[in-house]
Amino acid sequence: MYKLLSQMNIYPKMTDISEILIASDISKSFPNGNGGLSVLEDVSFSLDSQEFLCIVGPSGCGKTTLLKILAGLMIPSEGDVIFEGERVIRPRRRIGFVFQEANLMPWRTVEDNISLPLELQGQNGSEVHTKTTDLIELVGLSSFEKTYPRDLSGGMAQRVAIARALIHDPDLLLLDEPFGALDALTRERMATELMRIWGAQKVTVVMVTHSISEAILLADRILVLSPRPGKVTLDLPISLTRPRDLSMAHTKEFGKLASRIRAAIANEE
Amino acid sequence: MSTARKNLSSFAATLFGSRSRVIYLISVPFTLFAIFLLWEGITRYTAVPEFILPSPGSVWNRFISSIEDGSLPKHTITTFTEVLGGLVLGIFVAANLGYVLAKSETAERVLAPYIVASQSIPVVAIAPLLIIWFGSGQISKILISALIVFFPVLVNTIVAVRSVPEDLRDLMRSLRATSIQIFTKLELPAAMPVLLGGLKIGATLSVIGAVVGEFVAADEGLGFLINLSRGMYDTAMVFVTVFTLVAMALSLYTIVALVELKVLAWRKDPSES
Ligand SMILES: Nc1ncnc2c1ncn2[C@@H]1O[C@H](COP(=O)(O)OP(=O)(O)OP(=O)(O)O)[C@@H](O)[C@H]1O
Ligand SMILES: [Mg+2]
Numbered sequence: 001m002y003k004l005l006s007q008m009n010i011y012p013k014m015t016d017i018s019e020i021l022i023a024s025d026i027s028k029s030f031p032n033g034n035g036g037l038s039v040l041e042d043v044s045f046s047l048d049s050q051e052f053l054c055i056v057g058p059s060g061c062g063k064t065t066l067l068k069i070l071a072g073l074m075i076p077s078e079g080d081v082i083f084e085g086e087r088v089i090r091p092r093r094r095i096g097f098v099f100q101e102a103n104l105m106p107w108r109t110v111e112d113n114i115s116l117p118l119e120l121q122g123q124n125g126s127e128v129h130t131k132t133t134d135l136i137e138l139v140g141l142s143s144f145e146k147t148y149p150r151d152l153s154g155g156m157a158q159r160v161a162i163a164r165a166l167i168h169d170p171d172l173l174l175l176d177e178p179f180g181a182l183d184a185l186t187r188e189r190m191a192t193e194l195m196r197i198w199g200a201q202k203v204t205v206v207m208v209t210h211s212i213s214e215a216i217l218l219a220d221r222i223l224v225l226s227p228r229p230g231k232v233t234l235d236l237p238i239s240l241t242r243p244r245d246l247s248m249a250h251t252k253e254f255g256k257l258a259s260r261i262r263a264a265i266a267n268e269e
Numbered sequence: 270m271s272t273a274r275k276n277l278s279s280f281a282a283t284l285f286g287s288r289s290r291v292i293y294l295i296s297v298p299f300t301l302f303a304i305f306l307l308w309e310g311i312t313r314y315t316a317v318p319e320f321i322l323p324s325p326g327s328v329w330n331r332f333i334s335s336i337e338d339g340s341l342p343k344h345t346i347t348t349f350t351e352v353l354g355g356l357v358l359g360i361f362v363a364a365n366l367g368y369v370l371a372k373s374e375t376a377e378r379v380l381a382p383y384i385v386a387s388q389s390i391p392v393v394a395i396a397p398l399l400i401i402w403f404g405s406g407q408i409s410k411i412l413i414s415a416l417i418v419f420f421p422v423l424v425n426t427i428v429a430v431r432s433v434p435e436d437l438r439d440l441m442r443s444l445r446a447t448s449i450q451i452f453t454k455l456e457l458p459a460a461m462p463v464l465l466g467g468l469k470i471g472a473t474l475s476v477i478g479a480v481v482g483e484f485v486a487a488d489e490g491l492g493f494l495i496n497l498s499r500g501m502y503d504t505a506m507v508f509v510t511v512f513t514l515v516a517m518a519l520s521l522y523t524i525v526a527l528v529e530l531k532v533l534a535w536r537k538d539p540s541e542s
């Protein structure tokens with residue numbers, strides 16, 4: 001639907017209730033010596049509520065930039081982001097962001113890192129504590145409440161970051177290569193865990209990843225971006241049945257999807 | 270390791286860096302003892318006169334008598350208030366200005382040349398000026414002390430605020446933190462390690478600043494007392510005063526180090542556990 005609308009160059013006033021996020025013709029260039037560095041070019045897509053979208057693309061193609069624009073942390077040079085019917089021009093409360101590195105505050109314990117978003121909203125007391133404890137349990141870190149980040153492994157730190165992004169019940173969760181720094185085994189475990197969390201929290205997810213199989217395993221839809229400037233070269237629905245697990249990686253269907261994505265990336269390089 | 274010993278050694282680590290803490294625990298009492306023995310030996314077995322090098326015993330006696338006649342406490346309190354005043358003033362101005370400079374590149378570009386240039390003027394050289402302008406009372410000493418504290422705290426504040434990770438700023442922005450929240454919950458704690466580093470340097474420098482001021486012109490304070498005793502060939506009293514100054518600088522340093530130990534518990538040394 002959004003394609004038609006953006007061709008006619010109008011956006012719906014009252015968005016379809018199931019469409020939580022619309023990105024239309026997003027371009028971004030950074031000023032530099034010779035006329036500006038174009039990082040994103042005409043990126044458009046829309047996202048249904050509770051959809052899981054994965055974005056894959058080569059390093060430096062503007063994935064982080066795109067996520068920051070969706071989060072309202074950066075303003076696009078051209079185009080608009082509509083979130084829950086409103087144009088995004090600054091950060092929104094209903095969005096949770098997980099950064100490429102865990103990005104924890106080293107002077108706060110696990111539980112204080114996780115409750116930070118609520119603390120900033122002026123909430124405190126037993127309700128915050130219960131919520132924090134529940135989330136710590138959800139991400140499997142019980143008994144690490146009082147631990148400082150320096151004593152956490154990479155995977156544990158990333159789980160804290162995910163819990164922190166979930167605590168204010170966001171409608172949209174943006175994840176920037178959340179498992180990028182982890183070893184393959186931990187990565188698989190974390191992906192499975194994220195799937196479980198997504199099922200439990202009923203949240204819409206946009207996740208950037210380098211791993212094609214991770215994307216297929218998790219996503220309802222995959223966007224492939226070209227090398228810089230990033231353009232959408234493939235918008236692929238993944239209709240594998242849920243619940244999914246790692247054993248599916250050996251099925252024919254999975255392999256077909258993987259080779260289509262690989263081809264889309266290779267064609268551009 | 271028992272908790273008490275662990276605390277002590279991590280305290281020593283904060284004071285002198287982690288590697289050297291074992292060496293420190295053994296060597297400090299040992300070398301101190303050796304120095305005293307040597308000192309005692311020289312005064313006992315050579316013909317060095319008392320007014321050149323008084324014996325440890327006579328320094329101790331002078332210490333007791335200067336406490337009894339009230340002169341040492343009086344001058345110590347004078348210098349200590351100047352030091353505290355200089356420290357508080359210097360830190361306050363430097364930290365605030367440093368914050369502004371760190372946040373605004375324009376402000377830094379305009380002011381940086383003057384700040385750097387001001388550092389090439391030795392404080393000893395401006396001390397007489399300040400005394401001409403503000404009199405020979407405590408105010409001029411507080412200003413001299415503040416001046417000498419100012420630069421290291423300023424530089425450390427700028428470095429500290431600039432070193433706050435950009436991603437954490439983005440995190441705070443994405444959570445719609447107010448600028449006050451960004452200051453209290455991000456910038457201040459993130460800057461704390463570097464800031465406390467600046468305070469440690471400032472704490473010892475503030476003592477130097479006050480004494481320099483007192484050397485130039487004063488009728489009270491430990492700097493004045495050194496001058497006075499020297500003039501009367503009361504070398505034992507000079508020693509007593511110098512030791513008092515060392516104790517003062519060390520105590521201030523230790524207070525900052527203790528605060529650091531408490532505030533930076535999250536940064537505890539990995540080699541410890
Ligand atoms: N604030 C900025 N100012 C100038 N250039 C920037 C800025 N942010 C990103 N860039 C440039 O934009 C390009 C895309 O950066 P981005 O971080 O979005 O890539 P990415 O796809 O996330 O890469 P990676 O997979 O390595 O994380 C890079 O060439 C980067 O140097
Ligand atoms: Mg990136």
